Amino acid sequence: MYNSEVRGRLINGDKKFGQISQExxxxxxxxxxxxxxxxxxxxxxxxxxxxxxxxxxxxxxxxGTWGVNNSVAWGWxxxxxxxxxxxxxxxxxxxxFLLILRQKWRTAINRAAEAMxxxxxxxxxxxxxxxxxxxxxxxxxxxxxxxxxxLWVNFNSPLFWDFVAxxxxxxxxxxxxxxxxxxxxxTIRDTAKSKIKKAxxxxxxxxxxxxxxEWLRYEALxxxxxxxxxxxxxxxxxxxxxDFAVAVKPGWHTTIFPPYFVVGAIFxxxxxxxxxxxxxxxLYKMNDFITDSHVDAICRILIFISLIMxxxxxxxxxxxxxxxxxxxxxxxxxxxxxxxxxxxFWAMFIANAVVxxxxxxxxxxxxxxxxxxxxxxxxxxxxxxxxxxxxxxLSRDYLPSAWASYSPTWVEIAFFTxxxxxxxxxxxLFFRFVPMIAISELKSVAKFDKPNNGQLKPSEHE
Amino acid sequence: xxxxxYILGVFxxxxxxxxxxxxxxxxxxxxxxxxxxxxxxxxxEGMGKKTRITHAAFFYGLFAAVGILGFLTYAAAxxxxxxxxxxxxxxxPSFIVVTIVATILSITLLTLFTFSARAKIFPGxxxxxxxxxxxxxKFVIVLDKESLGQNAETIRSIIKEHGVVE
Numbered sequence: 332m333y334n335s336e337v338r339g340r341l342i343n344g345d346k347k348f349g350q351i352s353q354e355x356x357x358x359x360x361x362x363x364x365x366x367x368x369x370x371x372x373x374x375x376x377x378x379x380x381x382x383x384x385x386x387x388x389x390x391x392x393x394x395g396t397w398g399v400n401n402s403v404a405w406g407w408x409x410x411x412x413x414x415x416x417x418x419x420x421x422x423x424x425x426x427x428f429l430l431i432l433r434q435k436w437r438t439a440i441n442r443a444a445e446a447m448x449x450x451x452x453x454x455x456x457x458x459x460x461x462x463x464x465x466x467x468x469x470x471x472x473x474x475x476x477x478x479x480x481x482l483w484v485n486f487n488s489p490l491f492w493d494f495v496a497x498x499x500x501x502x503x504x505x506x507x508x509x510x511x512x513x514x515x516x517x518t519i520r521d522t523a524k525s526k527i528k529k530a531x532x533x534x535x536x537x538x539x540x541x542x543x544x545e546w547l548r549y550e551a552l553x554x555x556x557x558x559x560x561x562x563x564x565x566x567x568x569x570x571x572x573x574d575f576a577v578a579v580k581p582g583w584h585t586t587i588f589p590p591y592f593v594v595g596a597i598f599x600x601x602x603x604x605x606x607x608x609x610x611x612x613x614l615y616k617m618n619d620f621i622t623d624s625h626v627d628a629i630c631r632i633l634i635f636i637s638l639i640m641x642x643x644x645x646x647x648x649x650x651x652x653x654x655x656x657x658x659x660x661x662x663x664x665x666x667x668x669x670x671x672x673x674x675x676f677w678a679m680f681i682a683n684a685v686v687x688x689x690x691x692x693x694x695x696x697x698x699x700x701x702x703x704x705x706x707x708x709x710x711x712x713x714x715x716x717x718x719x720x721x722x723x724x725l726s727r728d729y730l731p732s733a734w735a736s737y738s739p740t741w742v743e744i745a746f747f748t749x750x751x752x753x754x755x756x757x758x759x760l761f762f763r764f765v766p767m768i769a770i771s772e773l774k775s776v777a778k779f780d781k782p783n784n785g786q787l788k789p790s791e792h793e
Numbered sequence: 794x795x796x797x798x799y800i801l802g803v804f805x806x807x808x809x810x811x812x813x814x815x816x817x818x819x820x821x822x823x824x825x826x827x828x829x830x831x832x833x834x835x836x837x838e839g840m841g842k843k844t845r846i847t848h849a850a851f852f853y854g855l856f857a858a859v860g861i862l863g864f865l866t867y868a869a870a871x872x873x874x875x876x877x878x879x880x881x882x883x884x885x886p887s888f889i890v891v892t893i894v895a896t897i898l899s900i901t902l903l904t905l906f907t908f909s910a911r912a913k914i915f916p917g918x919x920x921x922x923x924x925x926x927x928x929x930x931k932f933v934i935v936l937d938k939e940s941l942g943q944n945a946e947t948i949r950s951i952i953k954e955h956g957v958v959e
Contacts, residue, residue, distance in 0.1 A: 347930060348806075351930075482873055482875075483868040486868070486891060487877045487878065487887040495894050495895055499897060507901075510908075513914065514830075518928045521922070521926065521929055522929055534917065536920070537916055538913070538914060539920065540920050540928070541829055541830060541927050542827070542828050543829070543836050543837055544826070545912045546832040547832075547837045547844050549908070550832050551846040552908045554847060555847055555850040555904050559850075559900055559901065560897075560901075566890075566897075770830075772831065774830050778806075778808075
C-alpha cells in the first residue's frame with residue numbers, strides 16, 4: 332500500500348487523466364510563450380554569446396588568455412567542468428535510485444532532473460575540450476588506428492577514463508531521457524490542434540500508440556537501462572575524482588575522493604533540481620503535481636547528504652593532521668583553513684555543511700523562497716568546494732619555489748557565464764517544447780491517491 | 794483498418810479495463826490488442842506475450858565486456874607495447890574502468906536498437922491509431938469481430954458494464 336501518513340498526496344485535487352495531460356501540456360499547446368520567457372531567452376542568449384566570444388579568444392589567441400600558470404595549470408575551466416558534471420549527476424541519480432527505492436513521488440520530478448542532466452553534461456564537456464588549447468585535434472583521444480604508429484592512447488590515464496565516462500554518460504542519459512519522452516510526445520501528437528505540432532511531435536513520437544506490445548518491451552527497456560545506469564551514477568563521478576586522486580599532490584592523493592565526489596555531485600544536483608522545480612511551480616503553476624510534500628522530500632534528502640558532506644570535510648582535515656605529513660598539514664591548516672584561500676574554504680564549509688541543516692525545521696521547508704535561496708547557496712558552496720580542491724592543492728605543493736597564486740581573467744569568467752547562459756537557454760527550451768513532467772508515469776501513479784488504490788476488488792500487490 | 798472488422802471497448806480507468814479484460818479472457822477470447830496511456834501489468838501479463846530484451850541485454854554486455862577488454866589488452870600489450878609509469882604492458886587493473894563504462898554504453902545503445910526493431914518504434918513510422926485518445930485518457934480494448942462468434946452479445950454486455958462500445 333502506498334497510502335502513508337508520512338507522504339502527502341502524489342497529485343493534488345482529484346484530477347481526471349485528461350486533465351493531467353491538459354495541465355502539463357498547457358505551455359506546449361499555447362500559441363506563444365509568455366512575455367517573461369522571451370525576455371529570459373534574450374538574457375540567456377546574450378550570456379551565451381558572451382561565452383562564445385570568450386571561446387573565440389581562447390581558441391584564436393590561446394590558453395595564455397586565462398589566469399592559469401605552470402603551477403596552477405587547472406583553473407576555472409576544471410572547477411566548472413567538475414561543477415557541471417556534478418549537477419548533471421542528479422538526473423540519473425534521481426530517476427534510478429528513487430526508482431529502485433520505489434519512491435513514487437519521483438514521477439513528477441524525474442523528467443526535469445533528466446533534462447537538467449543532459450544540458451549540464453553538455454556544458455561540462457566544453458571545458459576540457461577548450462582546455463586542450465587545440466580543440467580541433469581532440470579526436471587524438473579516441474583509440475583509433477592512426478598514421479602515428481599505430482600508436483594507441485594511454486589506457487592507464489584517468490584523463491582517458493574520464494573522456495570515456497563523460498561521453499558514455501552524455502549518450503546514455505540523453506537516450507534514457509528521450510525514450511522516456513516518446514509516449515508523452517505521442518500524447519502531444521494526439522491532443523494537439525495545430526497541424527504543424529501534430530506533424531513535428533508525430534515524428535518525434537516514433538509511431539508510438541500505447542499498445543500492450545509496445546509497453547511490454549518499453550518496460551523491459553526501462554528495466555535494463557535503469558539497472559545499468561545505476562552503476563553509471565556511481566562510476567562517472569568516481570572516475571572524475573581519479574583525475575585528482577591518482578595524482579601525487581597534497582590534498583588530492585586520498586582514497587576518500589571517489590565516494591566524496593559522488594556524494595558531492597548528488598548534493599549539488601539535488602540542489603539544482605530543487606531550484607528547477609521551484610521555478611516550475613512558480614512560473615507554470617505546477618503546484619498540484621510538484622506538491623509541497625515533494626519539495627519537502629527533497630529537502631530531507633539534502634539534510635542527509637549535507638551531513639555526509641560535513642563528515643567528509645572533517646575526515647579530510649582529521650587525516651591531514653593524523654597523517655603527520657608536513658605537506659598535507661601545511662595545505663589544510665596554512666592554505667585552506669587559515670591561509671590565502673580561507674574565504675573560499677569557509678564559504679564551502681558553511682554553504683554545504685551548515686546552511687542546509689536549516690532544513691531540519693518544517694517552517695523552513697514549507698517556505699518556498701527560503702528553500703529556493705538555500706538551493707542556490709548550496710550550488711555556490713559546491714562551486715567553492717571544487718575551487719578548494721583544484722586551486723589550493725596546485726598552488727602549494729612540495730617545492731616552495733613552485734608556489735603560485737591564481738585568479739581568473741575575464742575570459743575564464745565569460746566562458747563560465749556562457750555555459751550558465753547555455754544552461755538557462757536549454758532549460759527554457761525544455762519548458763516550452765517538452766512536457767516538463769513525465770505524463771504517462773504520473774498517470775500510472777494517480778491511482779495511489781484513490782481509496783483501495785483505485786482497484787475494484789481488493790488487490791494483493793503494492 | 795476499417796472499423797467494420799473490429800469492436801472497440803473504451804474505458805475511463807484502469808480498474809474497469811482490467812475487470813472487463815479478465816471477464817473477456819474468461820470467455821476464452823483474447824483481445825487483438827489493448828491500448829493504454831500507461832503500462833498496466835495485469836494487461837501485459839494477460840496478453841500472454843513475453844519479451845526477451847533483458848536476455849539480449851545480458852549477452853550484449855557479456856560480448857561487449859570481453860571484446861573491449863580484449864581490445865585494450867591487444868592494443869597495449871601486443872600491438873604497440875609502451876611502458877607507462879613503470880606499469881607492466883598488460884596493466885589489467887587500469888583497464889577495468891574503461892571496460893565497465895564502455896560495456897554499459899554498448900548495452901544501452903544495442904538494447905535501444907533492439908527495442909526499436911522489436912517494438913517497431915522508429916523515426917518516421919506512421920502510427921496505427923485505433924482510438925485517438927488512447928495516449929491521453931482512454932483505455933481501449935480492440936477485439937476482432939470474427940473471433941467472437943456467437944459470444945458477440947455477451948462480450949458487448951461485459952464492455953457495457955463499465956465502458957462504451959465503439
